[in-house]
Each structure stands twice: as C-alpha cells, then as structure tokens.
Amino acid sequence: MEKNYLNRVAWIVPAVVLSLLVLYWLPAPSIGGWQMRKIDLLSDIRNDSVVLASTTTSDYSGGQELDTLVKRGSVDEMEVPVLEGSRLTRGKDGKLVTLEDSIIEAEALKVEKKVGVTSIVDLSEGAAGGMNSFYQALDMAGSRPVRIAVLGDSFIEGDIMTAMLRELLQKRFGGKGCGYLPITSITASNRVTVKQSFEGWTTHKCVDRAGFVDTYNNLTGYYFNASQGAWVNMECRGNAYPHSASCTSSSLYYLGGGGTGSASVTINGTTNRFFTLEDYESVGKVTITGDITSAKWVIDNPSGIVFLGASMDCDNGMIVDNMSMRSSSGRHLYRINDRILSGFNNVRPYDLVIIMYGLNVAGRVASEFTEYSRMMQQGVENIKRCMPGTSVLLVSCSDREERGSNGFKTMKGVLGLIQAQKRAAINTRVSFWNLYDAMGGEGSIVEMVKKGEAARDYTHLTGRGGDRIARLLYDALMLGYDNR
C-alpha cells in the first residue's frame, strides 16, 4: 500500500507560515527602483497607527513663520500638512494648529450647532459674499426664482448630488425643472433629471488642450458653435426626482457679438415658436414659457453666434444648476471674462454660487497648494466682483483615499488642499463648508464604497452617494437658514 503523505502536509504548511514570519524581520528590498512592501503575515492584528503627538514643548509660542519650524523639524508632528507661509498657533487643547484651522474653528463656534450637521462657516462678517443674502432670497422663493449655481468637477458630473439637493430644496421652497445645461454633455444619457440629446454642435471646454478661446470663458467653462439646423432637445425626467418632471419655462443662452441669428423652439413636441437672436453687448437669452415637459431648440441661422447653454426653469421657487466639468480644477474661474460673467448674471441672476473642486488637484504635491489657493482666491474675487450680492460658498475637497501597506488612508494631498481651500475662503471672506468633515473624515469614502455610495476608485460618488452628500449639504444650508 502506498505511503501516507499526510505528515508532509503537516510540516509544509507550518514551514510556509514560519518562513513568512521570518521574512517580516528582513528589510524589504527594492528592485529596479520599485520598493517592495514589507511581508507581514500578521498585519491584520498589528496596530501601528502612529500617534501624532502634540508634545512639542520647544520655545515655540505661536505666530512663527513656517520656515523656522521646518528647520527645527517640529512640523512633522502636525496632524495636517501646513501651507507655505502659514502660521502655527496653539489651539484650545494645547495642540498645534494652523492659522487657517484656528480661524475656521473660531468662526464655527459662533454658529448654531446641530448633531449630525457640519455647519457652514460664514467668514464674511455680514459683508457681500456671505450667506445672508442667500438666506434672505429663500424668504422670497414664493414670488421669484432663487438660483444656485453648483460649480464642480466629475464628483458631481451627471447631476450627481445636485439632483437630490435640488429636489430637497424644491420640496421645501417650491420650484420645478432641472435648471441650466451646457448644450452638449458626455453624460447626457445618464442624467436622471433630464434626457438631453443634441446634434450639429462643436463643443469647446476650458480643459481642452487646444481650441478654447479665453474670450468666451464663462461660468461653466463651456461654449458651443452651431451649424445650421443644430439642435438640442431636453426632456424632463421625474422618476427619481419628481420635481424635475416638468417646468414652466425654457431658455437659450448665447453670446453677443456674432451678428443676428434665429432659432425656433418646439415645446412638448407640438408648439412651435420662432425667435430672432438679437445681437446683445454681452449675453443674450430667449425664453419660452408654458407647461413644459420637453423643449427642442433648433438653430435656424447660427450667424457667427457663440452659444452657452439652455435651461428648464420655473417662475418661482428653487433653481439649482449643475455646472460640472470633468477633470477641472476650477482654474477657469481665475481667468474668466468679466463682461460675460456679469452679462450672464444679468440674464440669469444667482443668489448662491457653490464652488466644489479639488479632486483633480489632490494628487499634487503640497508645495503647489499655496499657488492653488491664490488661484482660487482670484476666481472667488472674480465671482464676487461680477456677481455683486451673490452669496459664495466654498466647499472643501471630499475624502479621497489611497492604499498603503496598512489599508486605505486619506491622500495626504487632500488635507493639504483643504488647508488651501480654507485659506482661500478666509482671504476672500466668503463662506466655507467642510465636506471632508461632513462625510466623516478619514476613512469615510471607504465606508461609502462598502455601502455602494462611492466608486471603487475611492474618489467618485455613485448616485446614492450623491444623494447622501446632498442631504448633508441641505441640512447645513437649512441649519444656517433656520437660525439666520
């Protein structure tokens, strides 16, 4: 009878385990510039999260320039990256905090709190750009449209987040329709609030490597050239968000300076109307009203006109515009054209502009954040100047994580970027909302991935995740409004 080899199994398996345990003590080699990870069979039961001590007892007394601290090496003990030129002070609990954090924290103490809600911090001290004018506008939502523009990147692409924010606001303050849309969109088929189709357009985006003319740069970062007969069709969809099921007006937006053109619109597949596209000095708009479920705009004579977008709106109540641009960092706001921005605000006045960028910058090195902060500040200043009286809310970057040898961790860049965003809000005296904190901070995107609320790149949201973030933002806005 053949020998029984069970004994072999009983030494081979433990030998494998022992060899792997021994490997833990060997240094991990690097092969051709690639650093191997440490072999740690017991990583599941190892707890080596380094405690970031706040035990700097040096002669430091706050207010020192960062450079000095870097030389002493004490900045390593900070829990957050520090921007170039930032100052460090001691927080209430004796911990070192950046100047940005301490200002935001101090302002946050002044506003009303509610469990589960991350408050909006208003840094305007009542001046223009703060939240007050938006909250006052909300009181008038019964008699006029109250508009919000949400500027962002792929995080909110396809009406993610904004669809639910709009729905919640329209539920409370009234209003219909999905708001403003750039004429073409790569996510047109995927938007749950509107079915958009189009033909005959040339699309220009501010993130294009070539072909984008700064003269036409506007709030969305998109502009379009039409061929004769070019059309865009928008059908309301209310399955998921019932308030988007219909609207009461539809408009077409274009830039002046291209001569006089003409367009026609078909409403609900039947009613036709013709418009002359007059040559305005800055931004022109033509509007049709009625009980609208679909609107198809056709450009009969494009002349040389540059088009901006179309909208599905309401006469009163809330209008929330999703102005997202994939892979954008918001840089186009920095070099926006003043004439177009104020012209646009004249024909489509906004009560609140929400700025939420960052994911496309978070991968960068910390030294670039200071520059990013400066650029954002200029962008916010441009908005404040061209859209006087409009509230501006700067939203921090969301949690984005990367995987290291001990599982997922928030990208270091995210924390540095949030410092830059805080600085921009402080310096421009607008409002700031910390989305990273609201989501749950470190590890929150990992949790969201588990719940199907975020994609497996540990960066982007799913529709459900967007809804969750929208509720968080809505709660923050309503907390501010109810305690205005």
Place this chain on the structure above:
Amino acid sequence: MEATWHNILNFVNSQFGTLDWGLLLKQLTYDENSPLIFSSGMFLCMFSVFIVIYTLLSKRSMLRTIFVLAFSYYFYYKSSGIYFFLLAVVTCSDYLIADIIYTTRSKLGRKCLVALSLLIDLGLLAYFKYTNFFGQLWSDISGAPWHNFEIFLPVGISFFTFQSLSYTIDVYRRKIEPVDNLLDYAFFVSFFPQLVAGPIVRASDFIPQMYKPLRVTREMLGLGFWFVVIGLFKKAVISDYISINFVERVFENPIQFSGIENLLGAYGYGLQIYCDFSGYSDMAIGLALLLGFRFNINFNNPYKAVSVTDFWRRWHISLSSWLKDYLYISLGGNRKGKFRQYLNLLITMLLGGLWHGASINFIFWGALHGVALVIHKMWMSLTRGWKLVNSKVWNVLMVIVTFHFVIFAWMIFRNADITWKGLFQNGEWGNLGVMLSQIFTSFHPELLTDVVTSYWHVFALIVLGYCLHFVPDSVSQACKRAFVKMPAVLYVLVLVILIVIIMQVKTSEIQPFIYFQF
C-alpha cells in the same frame, strides 16, 4: 508562573513590534466584513495549526471527525455568526428524512418525504435569499406597497442546501444508502473547504471516501498544492488586482469611460469572474486533497468552449451537473419530445440564473443562456452531417463567437441595477444600457494605446490570464505533472514566493483614476 508568562508575552511583543492582542480576539470572532477566506493570512495561520492536529488525529477517526466538524462550524461562524444553526437544521432534517425514506416502502410516502426535504431546504433558501426580491418584484408589478425585511443572507446557503438535497434525492432514487450516523452526515454537509463557495459536492462522491482510511498519496500531495497555488494566483493576484484597479470602476460608473474602456472592462470582467470563482474552487479542491478527499474539477477552461452547450460542460460543473441531474431530468429532460426538452432547458437555466443571486439581471442572464442553449440544440440537429462544422477553422470561429456571447451575458450578470420597474415602465437598462451605448456610440478607438499604456499593469495581467487560459491542455498537464513530481521542500518555496507576490499585490497602490475622454 505569571512572571514567566509575562516575560514570554514581552518577548513576543518586542519581536513582533506592535501586535495588538485585542485585535487578535476581534479577528477570531464573527465579523460580517472579514470572513475567513482562503487567500487571507489569517486562514493560513489557522490552517497550519489545524493540519498539525488533524494529522495527529489521523488514526482516531471519531475524534478527527469531531475536530473537523468543530473547525468547519467555526469557519462558518466567522462569516455568518449565529446563522451556523442553519447548517445544523439542514443537516438534522435531511439526515432524519433520508433515514425514513430508506425504510419507507410506499411510493407515495417516499415522494412526500423527499418533498418535505425540498420544502425545508428550498424554503430556507427562499426565505433568506429571495423574500425581499419577490416582495419587491410583486410590488413593482402590482403597485402594492412593499417594505423590505431586514434579512441576513447566510454565506454559502445556496451551496450547502443544494449539497444536502443531493443526498436526500439520491437516497430517494436509491442511488446511495444513508450514512451510518448523524455525525458523519454533519461532516459531509459542513466540510469547510467547499462550505461557502463550492464546489457542490455530491453525497454519492463524498460519503464513500469518509469510510476509507485517511490517506494522502504522493500524487494527492502534489496535486493538492498545485490546486492551491493555481487558485491563489487566479484569485489573489489576477482577479483581485484587475478588479480593483480597472474592471469594477468601469462597471460602477461606465459613463465616465469611453466605449473602448467599457469593452476592455467587459473582457476584463470575463477573466475576473473566472479567476475569482474558479480560483476559489481550485483552492477548495486543493485543500480537500491535502486532507485526503478528492473532489471533481469544477471548471475546465470554460472559454475554450466551442458552443454554449460546451461552455456549460466546462463552467461551474458541479452546479450545471447538479441542475441537470436534479432539475432538468426531474422535469422530464429530453424524454418528452423536442418542445418539452427546450422548455425544460429554459426553465432549468432560468432557475439556475436565479440561484446566482436575488436580482432580475440574474434571471435575464439565465434566460439568455437558456435561449442560447435551445438555439444551439436546434442548430445541432440542423447541421448534423455538415462537413464545415467539424473543421478546425469553424471551431476557432465558434470559440470566438461563444466567448463574446458569454462576455455579453456577463455584462448582464454584473449589472445588478436593472430593475423590473426601471425596465418595463421606463425602459431603463441601468448601467448595462450605458455600457452598450458607450461601446456602440462613443467607442473612441484612438484611445486604445493611451488606455493600455496607462493601465499597463492591469492589461499585462489580463493578457497573461487569458494566455494561460488558452494554453493547450497538453502543456498545462505537463506543468501539472512536473509540479507533482517536485520535491516537497520546493512546495514551501513556491508557496512562499507566491504569497510574497500576493502581499505586494494586496498592498499595492490603487491605480489612480485616469480620464481619457478629454
């Protein structure tokens, strides 16, 4: 004594740095999010202790049975907590029912008894897996309100209920005799290698092995490690890496990717699901061999199939043969005319689809395969005697066609966001619709080089995976034989190297998200 213990702990602590004994305790108790999977370090450590004790008990079969049983129940507890009692319920009821069936003479009595076994096993399966699904479906169709119950889905319930059913039905069909005692039956139902993810082992294959003396031959030793190594590589290297770094993100948000990326994502998913599932089966087969048990193979290079029929002889063989023997044949198989045969095929595949998960996309997936099987059967009878269909070129062509059909079906399989309401009221195909529209209307072939070079790790693995899959059988058999003949100490080396690689993959940085659609 206490001081010595303290010293030992201190020594271990200093050697291992930062081991957290609280975490160890947590690892050992039930955690929904960390089941004991074969490719984890935790399992390896536990198995090494297990195998030593198992070997020490090799001559004491009663004690060994109790020990393995206890370990299997613990293994199940780790992933499903208190629900291990379900295992006990299924075990006891089927054991008793089979015993009574065996001694019952009346035909009707036997029928009633086997029906009772079906009722209990499928009832449990239906309650835990399908209650909310059917409730929701009914509500979507009728408009009546439905609130989902909070029902926990016990891991592997679809596997062990089917496995246990094979026993009662085989006793009913007088193919096998009942086991001697409850303990032996419990051992069969809960044997941990195949407990949570198959293969579905038949009582008629397994139980006779239990009554033979425990013996691991040299060939079983080599084959056991071979299957473990192959399985680990498929599951923990190929599948895990390509899924997190490319495939999953395409399927989760296809609109953010061009058509070419969606197509590559679909090809990637074909490899991912094969490597994930068959890799896990391989490990189960390997572990069982190392413990002295032979299971049948569960996957046989399924993408080499020349037809859908052939595919189902190669894919998840233990399920497809189970469905054939216990469902298709019970429905009448091919004994009641062509029409009934086609209908039986369709019903079998539809239910087979539903077995994979409580969601409408699985039903579509099953139905699509069912229709394809029927069409293939018709095609077969139509082309009987044609020379063309036996040529080599034709076969290659058919492999390509079958592969693409299967990949398309996987796209349905993977997109669980298709709902009855969405589909029949709004005509929405969810992400499946988006993927297809991206592939057919926004393909962007010019991005191919960009995509492949940016994700080159992923595509290198995908190409490697498919190449290994399509290697001629003679080559893979030769490799297998060479591995089996290797000295045992080399098994240690191969395993250590493989695990080092797996750890590199497991902790590697996630490939950043890249947009190509500028």
